[in-house]
Amino acid sequence: MELDLHPTAEDLAEHVAAKNATVHRSSVYRTLEALSELGLVEHVHLGHGRAVYHLVGPDARAERTVHLVCDSCEAVVHVDxxxxxxxxxxxxxxxxxxxxxxxxxxxxxxxxxx
Ligand SMILES: [Zn+2]
Ligand SMILES: [Zn+2]
Ligand SMILES: [Zn+2]
Structure with a gap:
């Protein structure tokens, strides 16, 4: 499974499980929470409540980046x-x-x- 740039928490949990079945899903969710608190990842709603995780780079902070999502093919772009x-x-x-x-x-x- 390929992990895209904007995985959901479930995508990440599945990805991790595919690599190492001994890692429990709940620890993936806990890690995501911890990373969110540290400001290293943040979630964005791409549509209809679908929350995805976005890696926060030096110039990709929430207050600086806006996501546009195509309502037909679900392509995502960032704009400042x-x-x-x-x-x-x-x-x-x-x-x-x-x-x-x-x-x-x-x-x-x-x-x-x-
Ligand atoms: Zn939210
Ligand atoms: Zn993003
Ligand atoms: Zn499109």
Missing amino acids: SSVFVGAAEVILEQTGFTIQPGHFAIPSRCRHCE
Whole structure:
């Protein structure tokens, strides 16, 4: 099984089990939790509640990275959250809401599925 860039917790647990059957699923989940607390991984919702894990690199922090997901082929791309700065300011001014675009992917349609 190939592990993609955005595995779910279940994908990771299966991947680990395939490599070493003695590692219990619950320890994979616990490890993920620990890594999340340390800020090394974070989860993102790509659609319909599907949470996947995203490795946090030096320039891939939640507040800096926004996920776009194609609603047809489920391709995922990252964009820098700076592109939303203008919209965020207008929204804050008009509604008092601070948007957090990093936690949920923005439903999109990729070039190939148009
Ligand atoms: Zn969440
Ligand atoms: Zn990601
Ligand atoms: Zn697509």
